[in-house]
Amino acid sequence: MRVSARPTTLVHSMLPLKVLTVFYVLMNCAVVVASKLQDSTCTQLDSCSCTFGNGTLLDLSPLAFKSRPRFVLDGIQFQYLYNPCYNFTFGECENVSMCQYQNVAGNYFVLGTQDSAYFVTDTDDDHIVFLLYSHTDSYGFTRHTTVQLVCSNQTTDDFIFLGEHTLRTYVFMLVSPHCCAK
Numbered sequence: 001m002r003v004s005a006r007p008t009t010l011v012h013s014m015l016p017l018k019v020l021t022v023f024y025v026l027m028n029c030a031v032v033v034a035s036k037l038q039d040s041t042c043t044q045l046d047s048c049s050c051t052f053g054n055g056t057l058l059d060l061s062p063l064a065f066k067s068r069p070r071f072v073l074d075g076i077q078f079q080y081l082y083n084p085c086y087n088f089t090f091g092e093c094e095n096v097s098m099c100q101y102q103n104v105a106g107n108y109f110v111l112g113t114q115d116s117a118y119f120v121t122d123t124d125d126d127h128i129v130f131l132l133y134s135h136t137d138s139y140g141f142t143r144h145t146t147v148q149l150v151c152s153n154q155t156t157d158d159f160i161f162l163g164e165h166t167l168r169t170y171v172f173m174l175v176s177p178h179c180c181a182k
C-alpha cells in the first residue's frame with residue numbers, strides 16, 4: 001500500500017462529517033429512535049468487537065497480532081502502523097493502537113489508543129460501521145482517527161490510508177472478511 005506524501009483528496013470526503021452528524025442525532029433522539037435503530041446499530045463489546053441487534057458479531061480479533069502492528073503502511077514521508085484489539089509499542093508510540101512515524105523528522109505521533117476505540121454505525125448509509133480512535137498528546141493536541149470497516153469476502157485483509165481529512169484527523173479503510181457480521 002502506497003501512502004501519499006501529502007494528504008490526498010478523499011474519495012469519501014463527507015464520511016467523517018456524516019459520522020459526527022449521525023452521532024449527534026443519536027445523542028439527541030436516543031430515546032425515540034433507540035428501538036428502531038437497535039437492529040442495524042453495532043453495539044460495542046470491547047475495543048475491537050460489536051454486536052448487531054440480530055445477534056451477529058463483528059469481531060476484528062482474528063486479524064489482530066498480540067503485541068506488534070498487524071498493518072504497516074510505508075510511505076515516503078510517513079509510516080502508519082495499526083493493530084486492532086491489542087496494544088503495540090513502536091518507538092515513542094507506547095501501548096497504542098495506531099501510530100504515525102515521520103520518516104525524515106523521526107517524530108512519533110499516537111493516532112489512537114485501544115482505550116479510545118469507539119464504534120459508530122451510520123444507519124443512514126447501508127449500515128457502514130466505523131471504528132474511531134483518538135489521543136491527546138503532551139502538548140494538548142488531539143488526533144482523531146476513523147477506520148471504516150468494509151465487509152469483503154476477499155482472502156486478504158487490506159488496510160488503506162485515505163488521507164488526513166482535516167488537520168490531525170486521519171481516515172483509513174479496513175477491508176476484510178473480519179469486518180462482516182457473523
Ligand SMILES: *[C@@H]1O[C@H](CO)[C@@H](O)[C@H](O)[C@H]1NC(C)=O
Binds near residue numbers: 039041054055127181
Ligand atoms: C444482521 O444485521 C447486520 C446489520 O444490519 C447485517 O449486516 C447482517 O446481514 C444481519 N445478519 C443476519 C443473519 O440477519
Ligand SMILES: *[C@@H]1O[C@H](CO)[C@@H](O)[C@H](O)[C@H]1NC(C)=O
Binds near residue numbers: 094
Ligand atoms: C506500557 O505497557 C507496559 C506493560 O503493560 C507498562 O509497563 C508501561 O508502563 C506502559 N507504558 C505506558 C506509557 O502506558
Ligand SMILES: *[C@@H]1O[C@H](CO)[C@@H](O)[C@H](O)[C@H]1NC(C)=O
Binds near residue numbers: 087094095096114
Ligand atoms: C494498553 O495501553 C493502555 C495505555 O495506552 C493501558 O491503559 C492498557 O492497560 C494497556 N492494555 C494492556 C492489555 O496492556
Ligand SMILES: *[C@@H]1O[C@H](CO)[C@@H](O)[C@H](O)[C@H]1NC(C)=O
Binds near residue numbers: 152153154
Ligand atoms: C464473494 O465472492 C464471490 C466469488 O468468490 C463473488 O461472486 C461474490 O460476489 C462475493 N460476494 C461479496 C458480498 O463480496
